[in-house]
Amino acid sequence: MNDTVPMIEMRHVSKHFGNVIALNDVSLHVHAGEVMCLLGDNGAGKSTLIKTLSGVHKPTSGEMRVSGEPVRFKSPAYALDSGIATVFQDLAMIPLMSITRNFFMGREPTVGWGPLKRIDWKQADRIAMEEMARIGIDVRDPSQPVGTLSGGERQCVAIARAVYFGAKVLILDEPTSALGVKQASVVLRYIAKARNDGLAVIFITHNVHHAYPVADAFTLLKRGTSLGYFRKSEISREEVLNMMAGGAELESLDAELAEFQRTPAESQTASRAAIS
Numbered sequence: 646m647n648d649t650v651p652m653i654e655m656r657h658v659s660k661h662f663g664n665v666i667a668l669n670d671v672s673l674h675v676h677a678g679e680v681m682c683l684l685g686d687n688g689a690g691k692s693t694l695i696k697t698l699s700g701v702h703k704p705t706s707g708e709m710r711v712s713g714e715p716v717r718f719k720s721p722a723y724a725l726d727s728g729i730a731t732v733f734q735d736l737a738m739i740p741l742m743s744i745t746r747n748f749f750m751g752r753e754p755t756v757g758w759g760p761l762k763r764i765d766w767k768q769a770d771r772i773a774m775e776e777m778a779r780i781g782i783d784v785r786d787p788s789q790p791v792g793t794l795s796g797g798e799r800q801c802v803a804i805a806r807a808v809y810f811g812a813k814v815l816i817l818d819e820p821t822s823a824l825g826v827k828q829a830s831v832v833l834r835y836i837a838k839a840r841n842d843g844l845a846v847i848f849i850t851h852n853v854h855h856a857y858p859v860a861d862a863f864t865l866l867k868r869g870t871s872l873g874y875f876r877k878s879e880i881s882r883e884e885v886l887n888m889m890a891g892g893a894e895l896e897s898l899d900a901e902l903a904e905f906q907r908t909p910a911e912s913q914t915a916s917r918a919a920i921s
C-alpha cells in the first residue's frame with residue numbers, strides 16, 4: 646500500500662449527458678511511479694473518463710485532485726498546465742511531416758530576437774534525435790516522415806513528446822489496441838520506463854493481456870460504474886478477465902455455443918429427451 650498523496654485522483658465523479666449516465670460515482674487514484682490500468686468494454690465510459698480527466702468534459706458531480714489539490718479544468722489547456730498529458734488514439738501526428746516537426750508541433754526552440762526570431766532547426770533535430778535514442782528508437786534522419794515509423798514507434802514518439810514537455814500524469818488511450826504483439830511490446834516497455842522515471846500512468850485498454858504485465862493497479866469500469874480498484878497483488882489475470890467479460894454472461898454463452906457443437910444424432914436425442 647502506498648501512503649503518499651496520489652498524483653491524480655477522482656473522487657465520486659459522475660458525468661451525465663442529458664439522461665445518459667456515462668460515469669456514475671467513479672473514484673480512482675494513481676501515485677507517481679505507478680501504472681493504473683483502466684479496463685472496460687465498449688461503452689463502459691472509458692472515453693468519458695479520460696476526457697473528464699483531461700479537461701474536455703466537466704464532471705456533473707464529484708471532485709478531482711492533482712497532488713492532493715482540488716482542481717477544476719476549464720479546458721484541456723488547464724489540465725496540460727497541471728501536468729496531465731493525454732495521448733489519444735489518433736496520436737495527433739501528421740504522417741508526412743518529419744519526426745522533428747511532429748515532436749515539437751509548433752513548440753520548436755528558437756534563436757534570435759524580434760523580427761529575426763526563427764526556429765533553431767539544428768537544436769530541434771538534435772533534441773528529437775536524443776529523445777528518440779532515449780526511448781530506444783534509432784533515428785538516422787530526423788527529417789524522415791513520421792509515417793515511416795512503425796505503429797509502436799509512433800506511439801512511443803507521442804508519449805516521449807508528452808514527457809519532454811513536462812507531463813507528470815500520462816493518460817494513454819488504447820495505445821496498443823491496433824498493434825501486433827511485437828509492436829505492442831515496444832510500447833509496453835516504454836510505459837514501464839515512464840513509470841520507472843516517476844510518472845503516474847493511466848493506461849486505458851480492453852486487452853487484459855497487455856494490461857496485466859505492466860499494471861500496478863486496475864480499475865474496472867462497466868456501464869459507467871466502477872467494479873472496483875484492485876492492486877495487482879489482489880487480483881489474478883483470470884479474475885480480471887472474468888470480471889471484464891462478465892463471468893456469468895460467458896458461462897451462458899458457453900452453454901449456448903455447446904449446443905451448436907452437438908452432432909445431429911446428439912441433438913435429436915436431446916430434443917427427444919426434452920419432448921418426453
Ligand SMILES: Nc1ncnc2c1ncn2[C@@H]1O[C@H](COP(=O)(O)OP(=O)(O)OP(=O)(O)O)[C@@H](O)[C@H]1O
Binds near residue numbers: 662665688690693
Ligand atoms: N457526448 C455524449 N453525449 C451523449 N452520450 C454520450 C456522450 N459521450 C458518451 N456518451 C455515452 O456514454 C456512454 C459511455 O461512452 P464512452 O464513449 O465513454 O465509452 P467507452 O468505454 O469509451 O466505449 P468505447 O470503448 O466503445 O469507446 C455511452 O453510452 C455513450 O453513448
